[in-house]
Amino acid sequence: MxxxxxxxxxxxxxxxxxxxxxxxxxxxxxxxxxxNYVDDIKLPGMLFGDFYRSPYPHARIKKLDTSRAKALPGVRAVLTAADLKPLNLHYMPTLAGDVQAVLADEKVLFQNQEVAFVIADDRYIAADAIELIDCEYEELPVLVDPSKALLPDAPILREDIVDKMVGAHGPRRHANHIFNWQVGEKDGTDEAFASAPVTVKETFYYHRTHPSPLETCQALASMDKIKGELTLYGTFQAPHVIRTVVSLISGLPEHKIHVIAPDIGGGFGNKVGAYAGYVCAVVGSIVLGKPVKWVEDRMENLSTTSFARDYHMTTELAATQDGKILAMRCYVLADHGAFDACADPSKWPAGFMNICTGSYDIPVAHLEVDGVYTNKASGGVAYRCSFRVTEAVYAIERAVEVLAQKLGMDSADLRVKNFIRRDQFPYHAALGWEYDSGDYHFAMEKAMTAVDYRGLRTEQAAKREAFKRGETREIMGIGVSFFTEIVGAGPSKNCDILGIGMFxxxxxxxxxxxxxxxxxxxxxxxxxxxxxxxxxxxxxxxxxxxxxxxxxxxxxxxxxxxxxxxxxxxxxxxxxxxxxxxxxxxxxxxxxxxxxxxxxxxxxxxxxxxxxxxxxxxxxxxxxxxxxxxxxxxxxxxxxxxxxxxxDPPNMTYPFGAYFCVMDIDVDTGVFKVRRFYALDDCGTRINPMIIEGQVHGGLTEAFAVSMGQEIRYDAMGNVMGASFMDFFLPTAVETPHWETDFTETPSPHHPIGAKGVGESPHVGGVPCFSNAVNDAFSFLGTTHINMPHDAWRMWEMAEKLGLHAQANAAA
Amino acid sequence: MIPGRFEYHRPKSLPEAVALLAKLGEDARPLAGGHSLIPMMKLRMATPEHLVDLAGIADLKGIRHEGGRIVIGAMTTQAELIASADLSAALPILKETALLIADPQVRYVGTLGGNVANGDPGNDMPAVMMALDATYQLAGEKGAREVAAREFYQGAYFTALEPGEMLAAISIPVPPAGHGAAYEKLKRKIGDYATAAAAVVLTKADGRIATCAIALTNVGDTPLLAEEAAHILTGTSADAASLARAIAAAEAITEPATDGRGTAAYRTKMAGIMLERALARALARAAG
Incomplete structure (x- = not known):
């Protein structure tokens, strides 16, 4: 050479x-x-569609008159359920085996539900026409609280399926009941709890939030009536599935449907499902023979398409006095809103919630989930996580903290004591999963050393004493989380969407x-x-x-x-x-x-x-x-x-990580400062370290947002609150903490290159880490759990409840 | 999020603008920076048929001294307030407050006049103007008149402006050298309105508070002048007991709404804490 x-x-x-x-x-x-995003695409003769939406969360439509809107110059059509019914398109199938109204049929079930679709020459005319739609409603009792959904006298929401007492996931025990899903050994778990020396029980509410991608959901349908072909551009995270769904519900042969997802400005789960806007754009184009575009605005995005979470998780752990976990029991009340439109693999009504035994060697466990209807928007998507995995990890990572507190043990030590050991992989978890690989002890030790965990605890102890003496008005919290994700759905033996294996x-x-x-x-x-x-x-x-x-x-x-x-x-x-x-x-x-x-x-x-x-x-x-x-x-x-x-993957992959957060909270204002956030991720083989780091930064930022303020709230009347960026917390660069990233590398043994996936880990691990930091900060004052979101006023309220303000005033 | 139809007008002079507003009547709204009005129009909560854009009127811009007062044209942007060395020297609280409004992009377009004239209790400058005892110079078909900032605010989005009238300038008496002023604002994030905020302007003599004015932002339907609180402090050495009494008096006049920023009780307490902090900084800044 x-x-x-x-x-x-x-x-x-x-x-x-x-x-x-x-x-x-x-x-x-x-x-x-x-x-090149959907809204950048302009086709000749393109029309614009926009929705008239219900102002009421639960009401019967007494009269719907669109004649004034149709008479406005530039309006080409106004679609209502009555127009879609003959085509059998007034309802569409959901990914969860339910049906969802495309346009409200006789009654509305949540505020901002789609009632009519106006198609006009431009967006301005469409918006003007919406004002001219005359709709009369008869208000009905509103069901907001999911814990009241199954009461005998609860208002019945879904009259369309009131007689269908067996749903997609088995028997329904009430008109507002969607499913009951159980995994694990009930009797064995009950026995373990009955004889355990120590048990803890706490209900964690993981509040409703929204993925809120920068680009909202959009579609542009163009029917070529000569060729009998439909081209559909859209914000689709799963374009092939959309093509199949469109073929199934429209009757158009699948080879004559061209689905194109151009550049997409963020999805985070928001763009997995099918929405009324997609269907109406397609129908509009078929009816009018012209391209029809539909673009959601921000308030529509936040209040209608795909919320995330809304799980009430009663979580119990049984353990020995020295902190060996013996069993776990978890009961979830899942608020699915008006339709079950969760985007989960078909056989998993609560997604992979049964990963809730976490990173721990728990011999026996039982999980039960009841899904119920309420007068809220439908969804339940996996917002920057695998299906319901953020919920599962939150439940276990809060529960181990509660257990550690009861035992008087350090929570990091409790975790280490219960970790699945390296030699136990592949590990068969009590709730059915086979974890592929991991070295939790090594990762945790590396992380604890990196943040000087013992030093932080010493500092915290000193600060708590200073607080008690009245020398500071700040409390310090140390958040710990150790998560195991389950991603890469999935093997077609147990994962499908509408019957199609998830290869x-x-x-x-x-x-x-x-x-x-x-x-x-x-x-x-x-x-x-x-x-x-x-x-x-x-x-x-x-x-x-x-x-x-x-x-x-x-x-x-x-x-x-x-x-x-x-x-x-x-x-x-x-x-x-x-x-x-x-x-x-x-x-x-x-x-x-x-x-x-x-x-x-x-x-x-x-x-x-x-x-x-x-x-x-x-x-x-x-x-x-x-x-x-x-x-x-x-x-x-x-x-x-x-x-x-x-x-067709032989198994899921199981990325994991160890996160630490140090936070100071001013008890007089509730204002918090994240002093430090350290994230160690193990995603198996690392393909591009820079992209991994970017993914971790993004996932942590969304975890920060969700845990510290972001929520979609409903008032007692069923009005959706805060569905705009005025209130919905999207942190800017100013609020976002500095992220320290680190890694270990444990390849997946069954993946050809050993890679496990990383985009969602930081969100899954980050949310409990922030929440644990807040809970840890208050725990020395006697609290066991404070629900998210941990925004300033709620932290102040907790301080008020604990008498911290009266105390200070008395001292002054 | 698309506004209804409206006609757009862009007068070149103040008389032309006043004439237009008089002619078009209640269906017209003057447009300054637009950061309040245009979002309201997009939500169709405001549906003016005519927008009279004031951006083309050179006379409505600028900062000038007139005797012992500083007069600021209504169309002067927040960014221009921040950039003015003259203003920073004479009225540093204006720069301090402007820097807490929204973000740099908004401040390049948002104006002082729009901020004070819109009557939004969430806006920051009205409380500062009340604390400074500023006067608003109004222009209308019937001629010019002046209204004190302290008399201007009547309710949420309701002000002393008569139909067809508009704000031309804000006139502020320059506080004596050695005065101390501060604006403290608690907000959830950059760009947010205040959960609660407090403006303080005071002078000291012989270690005691000689004069004092206090106003609060976004804890009522209007900005609130905390006269009782200021009265309690005047003549005191700002001892702990007087401060506590003044803060309690200020909290007592608040009537905040419960919203995404917190409960009414929280926001009232935050008004007190913002006042406590603003007083501490104003006292530290004041000479004497």
Missing amino acids: NDQTPTKAEREARLQGMGCKRKRVEDIRFTQGRG DSCEIRIHPTGSVIARMGTKSQGQGHETTYAQILATELGIPADDIMIEEGNTDTAPYGLGTYGSRSTPTAGAATAMAARKIRAKAQMIAAHLLEVHHNDLEWDVDGFQVKGLPEKRKSMKEIAWASYNQPIPNLEPGLEAVNYY
């Missing part, structure tokens, strides 16, 4: 493969305002010059897929990431996949990417053997090509092999170089 020959390390660096902090290629267009896919084509296009069934909403998938391919194919184009979101060209949510892209499509690349490499090896005139077993892979074993100068690069695959006949091989893989 002469001096010009790049070294192996140089060739590897040139690939920008796995492990490289490659800059996000999509940011070139995003940072210059050159993204995912990748199709790779290598062009003659050695550059690549690869398409996936997933859909980035900001995760950076165009960057990271290319890095997996670069390493697997020996082709520089810069020569690889990643394309998603066009159902005509991309292979079928189930989309992006629940941190599933890397565990599923990321695996498919590696597997498809390996098929290509196997063929490339045969081509190289032909070119080098050796047996393929005499070749070995070397960064970016094949070389003859022991003769590194005899080699063929992938670029040369790609050319050869198009340029000459290779005996016994088809021309070209492409492959497709549909990957």
Whole structure:
């Protein structure tokens, strides 16, 4: 070799493969305002649709008159349930096996429910026309409190299914009951509790909030009546599923439906389900033969499409006196709103809530969830988490704190004592999951050392004494959380959406010059897929990431996949990417053997090509092999170089992490300061450390928002409160704490590249960490649990309740 | 979030604007920075048929001295208040307050006149103007008149402005050198209105409070002048007992709503704490 020959390390660096902090290629267009979002798409003759919505949370529609609106110049149509009924489109199926009104049929069930859809020449005319719709209502008793939903005299909400006493998930015991779901050993758990030396019980309310992506939900439907084809652009996290749903409910053959998800400005679970706006845009385009666009505004987004959480979780732990957990029991009352539109895999009415035994070796457990209807918007989506995993982790991570407090033990020590040990993996949890890999003790020790945990506790003890002496009005809280996520849904044996297994896919084509296009069934909403998938391919194919184009979101060209949510892209499509690349490499090896005139077993892979074993100068690069695959006949091989893989994962992946938060709270104002936040994440093999860090920053920021202020609240009359950014807490750079990130790396044993997924971990682990910090701050004053959101006034109220203000006044 | 139809007017002079407002009557609203009015229009809570944009009127801008007073044109932006070295020297509380309003982008467009004339109890400048005993110079078809800030606010979004009348300038008596002033605001995040806020302007002589004015933001339908609290403090050495009595007197006049910022009880207490902090800073700043 002469001096010009790049070294192996140089060739590897040139690939920008796995492990490289490659800059996000999509940011070139995003940072210059050159993204292409649904609302950027303008089709000739395009019309605009907008909803007239109910001002009442529960009312019968006595009269709905759209004639004045229709008479306004520029209005093309006004759709109501009466128009959709003959098409059987006034209801649509939900992902949870329920149906949801597209336009209110005879009664409204939540404030801001869609009642009529106005289609006009522009948005201004549509908005004016909405004012001209005359609707008379008869108000009905409102059901806001889910704990009253199943009372005998509760108002009945869903008259459309009142006689259907068996729902999608089994028997319903009341007209307002959706399902009862139980997992685990009830009797064994009860026995363990009956004989346990120590038990604790606490109800944690995980409040209703919303994913609130920057871009709201939107769609643009264009029906070509000549060709009988529908093109539907939309903010779809799962475009293929949308195509199938549209085919099923519209009757249009699936091959004549082109669903395109262009750039998406954040999803966080908000854009998984199907919404009335999508259906109405499609119907409008079919009826009028013109493109119809629907764009949600911010208040509509926050108050109608897909809330998250709203779980009342009564959680119990049984333990020995020295802190060994013996059993867990959890009862959840789940407020699903007016329709069960949770976006969960079909067989999981409460998602993966049964991951609630957390990171601990708990011998026996039982989980029971009752889902109920209330007069609120429907949803229950996985907001930056796998299905109901944030709720599950919150329940266990609060419960271990409550137990530690009762035992007088340090909560970090209690966790360590109960961790699943490294040698127990794969670990079979009491509620059914098989955890793939982990080293919790190592991660926790690293984190505790990094934050000087013992030093913090010493400082806290001193501060508490100073507080008692009246020398400070601040209390210090140390938040600890150790979470295990369950992501990458999922194996088709137990995960499907509308009967379609939750595999995912990748199709790779290598062009003659050695550059690549690869398409996936997933859909980035900001995760950076165009960057990271290319890095997996670069390493697997020996082709520089810069020569690889990643394309998603066009159902005509991309292979079928189930989309992006629940941190599933890397565990599923990321695996498919590696597997498809390996098929290509196997063929490339045969081509190289032909070119080098050796047996393929005499070749070995070397960064970016094949070389003859022991003769590194005899080699063929992938670029040369790609050319050869198009340029000459290779005996016994088809021309070209492409492959497709549909990957059905054998198991979920289980990322984990250890988080610590240090917070100071001014008891006189409730104003808090996050002094420090440390996050150690283990997401298995790390594809792009910079993107991981960005994901962790984003997830922590959303965790901060949710735990410290963000909520969708209803008043006693059923009015939705705070559905605008005036009140809905979105922290700016000023409020957001500084994040310290760290990692350990425990690859998944069953994933082709060992990667586990990371986008949601920081949210899942972050929420209990903040909440634990607040609860820890107050705990020395005798509290056991304070519900989120922990905004300033609620913390002040707690201080008031504890007599801290009267005390100070007396001292003064 | 799309406003109804309206006609847009952009007069070039104050007389032209006044004439337009008189002609168009109650269906017209003057438009300053628009940060209050335009969101209300988007929600269709305000539905003016005519908007009279004051941005093209040069006479409504600028900061000038007139005798012992500083006169600020109604269309002067918050950013211009912050940037004025003259104002920072003579009335530092204005810069301090402007910096607590919204965010830099809003402050480049939002005006002092819009902030004080809209009658929104959440706006910050009205309380400061009451504490400074400023006077609003109004222009209308029937001629110019002056109304004291302390007399201007009648209810939420209700002010002494007559139909067709508009605010032209704000005239502030320059407090004596050595005065102490402060504005303390508690808010949930950048860009938020106050949970509660307090403005204090005082002077000291021989270690005692010689004059004192206090006003509160967003804890009632209007900004509140806390006269009793100021009266309690005047003549005292700002001892702990007097401070506590003054704060209790200020809290007693609040009538905040329970909303996303907190319960009424919380907001009342926060008004007291903001006042406590504003007094401490104003006292530290005052000479004598």
